[in-house]
Amino acid sequence: MNTSLSQASLSRRMLINGAMTLLLTLCALLAASVLLAILVYVTIQGLPALNLAFFTERPLPYGEVGGGVAPALLGTLTMLGVAGLIGVPLGIATAIYLAEYGRGMLASLIRFVVDLLAGVPSIVVGVFVWAWLVRQVVGNFSGLAGAVALAILVIPIVTRTTEELIRLVPDSLREASYALGTRRWRTILFVVLPTARAGIVTGTVLALARAGGETAPLLLTTLGNQFFNLDLRQPMAALPLQIYSYAVSPYEDWHTKAWGGALLLIAVIGAFSLLTRVFSARGK
């Protein structure tokens, strides 16, 4: 290392430095431009699909004018709602345990397992719920199975976000609460959580929005549906599944609808990503 530094002439070293600076800048530009290319393309292709029928009608057979993704929206919202009811309390409770109580072996184990759970490929979660709920408990593809799969995907994300945000709450607030004679559980529920509330809410919604974009686990659990269905024991439509079936169809009109659905998904996820970022920046 020392020899390489002293032997090379200064101009040569400056040249290499300049070249590498350029190269690294190009890498960053390339990464950013890929994102822009995808966003711009999805927007251009998707905008023409967004009309009233797209949001209110069910998918129609090819040849009929109109048709939309309404059952898919309804199905996605229903399954996300149920997934949220299961996954969010679990995630927040785990985060409270890890941030406020967790010390020692058990806490490290749980933190490790939450990380592992976040790394489980979503298709594996799909196969797990398929083998368990679809084939053994319920007996057919169902909205409930889809919701459970989404809940499993949501738990680790909610736990991580919430734990991080709870840790951002200054200890002085806790101490002030204790000083007033408030018990620990009240302090956590009525001082710590409300302080971090805005961030936790947006982080949770972002986690749900991301889960709502998952396709593979839903394919294996709820399969999809062309009709309106609110019965959790039956297959449900979901936006990503609808995008998939539109995309692999041979029809131009359906491809446009697939892009429309994609645009909708990106817009929702992008909006909540931005909000989460605003809140965690404010916390710091």
Place this chain on the structure above:
Amino acid sequence: MSQLQASPRNLITHGHRPRLRARQFTLDSGFEFVVRALALVPLALMIGIVALLLLNASLAIVRYGFHFLLDSMWDPVFEQFGAAPFIFGTVFTSLIALIVALPIALGAALFLSEYAPAWLREPLAFMIELLAAIPSIIYGLWGLFVLAPIMRGSVEPLLKNLLAPIPVVSALVEGPTIGRDFLIAGIILAIMILPTILSIARAVLQAVPQAQREGMLSLGATPWETIQHVVLPYARPGILAASLLGLARALGETMAVTMVIGNSSSKISPSLFTPGYTIASAIANQFTEADKAVYFSAIVELALVLLLVAMTMNVLARLLIARVSRGPKGARL
């Protein structure tokens, strides 16, 4: 640090108080009990996933043993289940993805942490976060309608012309280009794992102590020499971890790959232009056909293989990251 901050809380809540009100005490410990019990659910879930997959895959595991991983014949009609082509497809596409994505991600991460002006950092970091949040179905859509035609029309013929005359390398570009193959799947995966690698690499680079850079610069090194001799060696385990996590994500990706890989269980071939299957895309394509118990069991075993590989990589990556945050021996300031 956290221990220090936490200690006053301990004193106040667990410290000896002569007149505890019984009701409050019960609520406090009751709350802790509930929270602790709920925190055990992720643990139970993880154990449950592994146990249930093992149980359901046991038929195929007992019947085929290691042949499941080594045989290259996947024929549900004759109950032959050798997953080697799927495993090959998974490894092949993921490696293409890593080879394409790692240099670009690392370069961009270095730009963000070492060169980018402060006003540019946050917007760029947000864009990368957004790129990571885009659902895989959208990458699939884009791959299917934008990337695949470009690859088939211009990039792949170009590659073929370039590489075909070279003796050994020509095996990579054998066969016709049909717009559904390992290479396109690999490129889509590269785009998908780019933000994963980038964001972890960026965090790792930010963990390199500023004093290390300043020391190097004060000795007269150029910024690139600082990166080369100080920043990169310091961050090396973390960059390895970032690659592992990117690779783990690529292994498990399903929809985007399914849409561009062709889904045909062909023979194992080194050509980039072969249409094939990955483990994940095989599961997604075949689960509805799994009527026979042994077919079902074989598909669950595919998921189990995927899970074990992904978990191993995640654990390794976390160990490496823990090492970076401690810093190399003797380099601590």
